C-alpha cells in the first residue's frame with residue numbers, strides 16, 4: 178500500500194468558520210493535483226454536502242483517528258489557479274503576521290462582492306445579410322421608416338451601441354423590443370473596463386543603457402532565462418537609472434509571456450512615472466492608486482485576470498493583482514514606510530512579494546538608494562543577489578553638504594532656529610532667484626528632551642532609545658515602561674537649557690517670513706494638504722516657481738523633481754534621530770540622503786545644510802558623505818549589541834481599549850501568560866513591558882504594548898499562535914482588542 182497523505186483545508190471563503198482548518202485524506206488518484214493552494218470539493222458537515230475548500234497544508238500525519246478522516250472528493254483542476262494562489266497567500270499572511278483569515282482576505286481580495294461593472298449594451302442582427310436585405314425591402318414597402326433606418330445602419334456597421342440607436346437613430350424602445358422578439362435583432366452586453374490612463378501617449382523606445390546598467394540587465398536575464406528565480410537588490414542613488422533597468426528587464430519578461438507587478442510608493446505615482454511606462458509599454462500597462470474608485474480598482478483586477486494588461490503599477494495593494502502568469506515583482510524604493518501595512522495583518526510588502534513569487538515561480542527585484550537594513554544584510558549573506566549603480570545616469574554633480582553644529586550657534590549668541598550658515602545661503606539663493614526647500618524631519622508625536630548647550634539626550638538605560646516626555650513632567654520609555662522625572666539641569670553639563678525639543682512647520686514658516694519678509698513661502702504638511710489634491714497643488718505651484726521657499730515635513734522630499742532647487746536646509750536632524758524607535762538612525766540616514774538628493778538635480782549645483790546638536794553622529798556623517806556601507810557597518814553593530822532586528826526579531830502585542838484600566842489589566846494578564854509560556858517551553862526569549870505605547874492614547878483609545886524578542890522569527894510565530902489562542906478562548910478580554918506586529922515600526 179502506498180503512503181497516505183492528508184491535506185489541511187480551509188473551507189469556502191463565504192463560510193463563517195474561516196479560521197479553522199479541517200483535515201481530509203488525499204485519495205491516491207489525485208495525489209499529483211492536490212497541491213497547496215488547490216481548489217477541492219470536500220464533504221462537509223452532518224449531511225456531507227459537497228463544498229469548496231482550499232488546501233493550505235499537507236502532511237503524512239493524521240490529526241485524529243484515521244477512520245474518521247473523510248477523503249477529498251476531487252480537485253477542481255479546471256478552475257483558474259489564481260484565486261487558489263491568492264487564498265493560500267492570505268492564509269500564509271494570517272499565519273505569519275497574525276489576525277483572522279477574514280482580515281487577510283480583505284487585504285488580498287479587497288473588493289469581495291463585485292462592484293457593478295459598467296456595461297455597454299450593443300445591438301446586432303440575429304439574421305444573415307440576405308435575410309436582412311429582404312426584410313429591408315419589406316419595411317420599405319410598408320413605409321416603416323424607423324425599421325428601415327435601423328436595418329440600414331446594422332447592415333453597414335454590424336454592431337451598434339444601444340444608446341446610439343435610441344438617441345441618434347431615434348428608434349423607440351418598443352420598436353427594438355419588437356424586433357428582438359421577432360428574432361431580427363439581438364442585444365448583447367459587453368463589459369467595458371474603465372481604463373485609468375485616459376491620455377494617449379506617443380510610444381517611444383528604450384534609451385541605450387550604460388555599462389553599469391547593462392551588466393545588471395544581462396546578469397538578471399541570463400538567470401531568468403535559465404529558469405533561475407530569486408530575489409535581487411538594485412542599490413543605486415536616485416537618478417542612477419534604476420527605472421531604465423526595470424523597464425529593460427520588464428520588456429524581456431513580457432516576451433517570455435509572463436506578467437509584471439511594479440510597486441512604487443503612492444507619492445511617487447506621479448504623472449511623469451506613469452507616462453514613462455506608458456510610453457514604453459502602451460496600453461499593456463495599468464495603474465492602481467488610492468484616488469481611484471472601488472469600481473475602477475476592481476476593473477483593473479479584472480483586466481489583469483483576463484490578461485488584458487501585463488503590467489500593473491501601484492502601491493502596496495497592487496501586490497495582489499490577480500495575474501495568472503506572474504513572472505516578476507519589482508519593488509522600487511523598497512525602504513519606504515508605506516510598504517508596511519498599518520492594519521492587520523501588518524505585513525511587509527517585501528516579504529509577501531517573496532512568498533507570492535515563490536508560489537508562482539517568479540522573481541523579485543528590489544530597488545533603493547538606501548536599502549532596508551534587512552535587505553542589505555541578506556545581500557551580504559548571499560540570500561539576495563546584490564547589484565549596484567554607482568553613477569548618476571545624467572551627469573550631475575553630487576551636492577555639497579554642510580553639517581552645522583547647533584551648539585556653536587548658542588555660543589555665537591544666535592538664538593534663531595536658522596544657523597548663520599543657512600541664513601547666508603538662503604539670502605544668496607533668493608538673490609539669484611533660485612529655490613529653497615526647508616525640511617523638518619519630524620515624526621509627529623515623540624517629544625524627546627535634550628540639552629541645547631551640549632546636545633545631551635535623555636535615553637532609556639535599558640533600551641538605548643530616547644525617552645518620550647509627557648505633560649506630567651515625566652519621561653518614559655515606550656519599549657519597557659521605564660520612567661523618570663524630567664531633570665531641571667542637564668545631567669552631563671549642568672546647563673539649564675534642557676527641555677523638550679519641538680518645532681513645527683508652522684513655526685518655521687512664521688520665522689522664515691520674519692527673517693526674509695520679501696520671500697514667497699509655501700508650507701506643506703498634514704494641515705495644508707488635508708483637502709484632496711492639496712498635496713499636488715502645492716507641489717505644482719512650487720515647481721512653477723510661484724514661491725521661493727517650500728517648508729515641509731518628509732512629504733516634500735519625495736516624488737517630484739524641482740530643477741531650480743539648489744538649497745535644502747534640514748532644520749533639526751535630531752528630530753528623527755531621537756524619536757524613541759530602534760530604527761531612528763536608519764530612518765534619519767534615509768531621510769537625509771533623500772533630502773540631499775533634492776538639491777541640484779539639474780544643471781545648477783546644489784548645497785545642503787544639516788543642522789544638528791550631534792554633528793558627530795554616524796547617521797549624519799555617513800549621510801553627508803552619501804556612504805551607505807559606512808552607515809550599515811555602524812548600524813548593524815548597534816543592532817547586534819542591542820539585539821534589535823534584523824539580528825533578532827521583535828513581536829509586538831498592541832492591546833487597546835476605551836477604558837484605561839481594561840487595557841492595563843489585559844496587558845498584565847497577557848504579559849503573565851506570555852511569561853509563563855516562555856518559561857514552560859524554555860524559550861530563550863526576552864519579554865519587555867507591558868508599558869504604555871509611544872502614543873499611549875489615540876482617538877480616546879488607550880494603548881499598551883508588550884514586546885517579545887527572539888533571534889528566530891519562527892519561534893515568535895509560535896509565541897504569537899499561543900497568545901492568539903489564549904486570547905480568543907478567554908473571557909477576560911471583553912472590550913479589548915489585540916493586534917500583532919512583527920519587527921514593528923514605532924507604535
Ligand code: ADP
Pocket residue numbers: 384385386387390413414415416417418419420421422570571
Ligand atoms: P532612478 O530610477 O534610479 O531614479 P532613472 O531611471 O529615473 O533613475 O534615470 C534618471 C534619469 O536619467 C532619467 O531621466 C532617465 O531617462 C535618464 N537615464 C537613465 N539611464 C540612462 C541612459 N542609459 N542613457 C540616457 N539617459 C538615461
Ligand code: ZN
Pocket residue numbers: 628629630631632633667668669670671672
Ligand atoms: Zn548639557
Ligand code: ZN
Pocket residue numbers: 637638639640641654655656657658659
Ligand atoms: Zn526602555
